[in-house]
Amino acid sequence: MSVLTDALSSARQERRAALIGYVPAGFPSADGAVDAVAAMVRAGVDVVEIGLPYSDPLMDGPTIQQAVELALRSGTSTDDVLTTVGTIAAGGTAALVMTYWNPIERYGAQRFADALATAGGAGVITPDLTPDEAASAETGWLAATDATGLDRVFLVAPSSSDERLRYTTDHCRGFVYAASTMGVTGARSSVGHAAEQLVARTRAVTDLPVCVGLGVSTGAQAAEVAGFADGVIVGSAFVRVLLDAPTPQAGEKALEALAGELADGVRSGRPR
Numbered sequence: 001m002s003v004l005t006d007a008l009s010s011a012r013q014e015r016r017a018a019l020i021g022y023v024p025a026g027f028p029s030a031d032g033a034v035d036a037v038a039a040m041v042r043a044g045v046d047v048v049e050i051g052l053p054y055s056d057p058l059m060d061g062p063t064i065q066q067a068v069e070l071a072l073r074s075g076t077s078t079d080d081v082l083t084t085v086g087t088i089a090a091g092g093t094a095a096l097v098m099t100y101w102n103p104i105e106r107y108g109a110q111r112f113a114d115a116l117a118t119a120g121g122a123g124v125i126t127p128d129l130t131p132d133e134a135a136s137a138e139t140g141w142l143a144a145t146d147a148t149g150l151d152r153v154f155l156v157a158p159s160s161s162d163e164r165l166r167y168t169t170d171h172c173r174g175f176v177y178a179a180s181t182m183g184v185t186g187a188r189s190s191v192g193h194a195a196e197q198l199v200a201r202t203r204a205v206t207d208l209p210v211c212v213g214l215g216v217s218t219g220a221q222a223a224e225v226a227g228f229a230d231g232v233i234v235g236s237a238f239v240r241v242l243l244d245a246p247t248p249q250a251g252e253k254a255l256e257a258l259a260g261e262l263a264d265g266v267r268s269g270r271p272r
Contacts, residue, residue, distance in 0.1 A: 004122040004151050004174045007046050007094040008209045008231065017226035017266045019044060020211060021259065022098060022235035023242070024051035025084040026076025027067045032248055034087050039256040040238065041093050044263025048088060049125060049235070052081045052099035059100075059127050063236045066243060078107050082119050089120030096122050096153065096174075101129040105139070113144035123151025123174050130154070131171035142171065153177050156202055158194040169206035175231060176202055178212045196228045219265035226269025234262055 011018035021040045025033050037048050053071040057064065081097060088095040097116060104112045104126070116124065124145070126134070131154055134141035145152045151174030156165055158180075169176050180195035195212050202210045211231030216222055218237075225232045241258050245251030 002122055002149070002151055002174065003089075003094040004047060004096065008175060011046055011266075012209075012230065014267075017229055017269055018046040018209075018211070018231040019222070019259075019263050019266045020047040020049060020213075020231050020233045021045040021238055021262075022049040022051060022233070023238060024053050024064070024067050024071050024076075025081040026053055026071030026074055027051075027239070028070070028242055028248060028251065029074065030076070030080060030084070032242075032251075033084055035248070035252055036238075036242060036255055037088050037093065037095075038091070039252045040259045041091075043256045043259035044267075045259050047094045047096070047122075047231070049096050049098040049233070050081060050085050050088070051235075052078060052097055052103050054100045054103055056102075057100065061236060063240050063243065067239045078103055078112070079115075082115050082121075085116065085121045086119035089122070094122045095120075096125055096151070098125045098127070101126055101133075101139070104141070109140045109144045110147070113148040113150055117148040117150055121150065123153060125153040125155075125177060127155050127177075131168055134171065145173070151175075155179050156198065158198050160198075160201075162201065162205070165202055166205040169202060169208060172206070172208055175209040175211045176206060177233070178202055178210050178229070179214050180212050180225075195225065199229050216262075219261040219268075222262045222265030223269040226266040232262070232266050237262075 023036050053068045053076050085095045154168050155177045199210045209230035212225050212229040213233030216234050222232045241254045242251045
């Protein structure tokens, strides 16, 4: 099993959903991102997504856009992202890269996959790359991830047809990312009702874990999603805590508190 599959399986054995947290590399600083992940893991986060800062984050809401802009201003590069993942993976945490396709294309698909695998990364989430495009010789992404054994995660949405769900999940490894709402990322006051239906439809066509993201920000929401999903993905809420903190130390403390609340939430839910 991959380190990602192992982490998700461990959570399932504990009869709970996994908690997956996101922060961009280089935010609030290169070392700060590593420290942030350490705080999240201490409080109960099972898997981390490391964002690759990109200048045109079309699917990201204002919170993540602000954090990514700060990371880019500090000069965060793709190599810096790989270094961050390597440091985190060396500590035993399953770490994926969350990235738009353009940075991988510019770096070189096989070169990126090789470098990430060497760093100990578990896989890659590509929100704007469809499996059809990934399978093409032009992108070479399926071939690159097959050669390196990296898990590749594609997104499904409430608008996905049953045929599309089947095709997408057939090309996923590790887990399937279920976007619970249509639109950009960001914490929301409630989890969309479409999320549970989307998870049920996705489970009908795959045995892979189905993890829900886009909108979770509180322990109560985490518990709600944990009641029907295999994993709860939290991004904007973690980033917001760091943006609002007056000092890096205060940010880590607040981040650990939020992660603890969310971890309690996923442990109080009972995945179906």
